[in-house]
Amino acid sequence: MVKTDRNTLENDLKKIIAEIVEIEPEKITLDANFVEDLGMDSMMALEILASIEKKYKLRIPEENLTKITSLNKVMELVDKFLSK
């Protein structure tokens, strides 16, 4: 498991999401809704999940796919599974 502080976590996640959704990382604020504000489609949620699993060597059950809606929520998710 990779240990990481909040700022690094936030920036790393922004980078992952920006690459998949193909937007500037600055547009990904903590509360911006991925679908409504950033134009993410549902298939991209899976790619974000898979990328996070790979980077942090985690296994996040697919039931959590619907929680991939904003950076805040993604951080909560990663926190939860990093601490397990």
Add this chain to the structure above:
Amino acid sequence: MLLKDKVAIVTGGTRGIGRAIVFDLIQNGAKVLFTYLKSDESAGIMLDEIKEVNGEAEAIKADVRLYDEARKTVEEAINKFGKIDILVNNAGIIKDKALMMMEPSEWVDVINTNLTGYFNMAKACIVTMMKQKSGVIVNISSIAGVVGMPRQINYSSAKAGELGLTKSLAKEVASYGIRVNAVAPGFIDTDMTKNLKQKDDLIKMIPFGRFGKPEEIAKVVTFLASENSRYITGQVLKVDGGLAI
């Protein structure tokens, strides 16, 4: 060995067409997890038979009408074999009656097992397959879903629904390297058809002049599960001795 080292799940694997599919996949080198609903005994006997031919298989008692049990089945396959390459949706029931005699519960039972069961298993597998960027789903439908059959409006509706599921999902996941096809058997010699009335009249409708054998469906499933059909998706392959030409 068309399916060497592939991992397959087959629902309703202990009887009829499902049983033949399990054996054909095994003979082609796949590792198979099959589900059954009732008989621990026949599942155990089958596992012994598979061992005798040096095949690798696992059986799980699961009710595909329930999403949680479908999920459990998929988790079991991943824990045991590490991945899922092939899903064969096969578990099905009939409750044949004329519409005027059919109870609403007989409609719901058949739709739940045959159609919702296929949805549950496909949903339970799809994220794993999408992450793998590969996978094959074969849905065993029926000629009843293609042309309609009297006294089977529940079954025909479910079987036609499976074809909609097949075509929609094929489009949805093609870009992930996943193929989804359906096989529509005609009249096949199984427990499901052994009590059919007027069998002689039915045989007259079949250009080949006989019912099919479960193995003749299984061969087609293996083809659709293998690389030999790698450019085929969203199709309904009728295997019916010419019945629905």
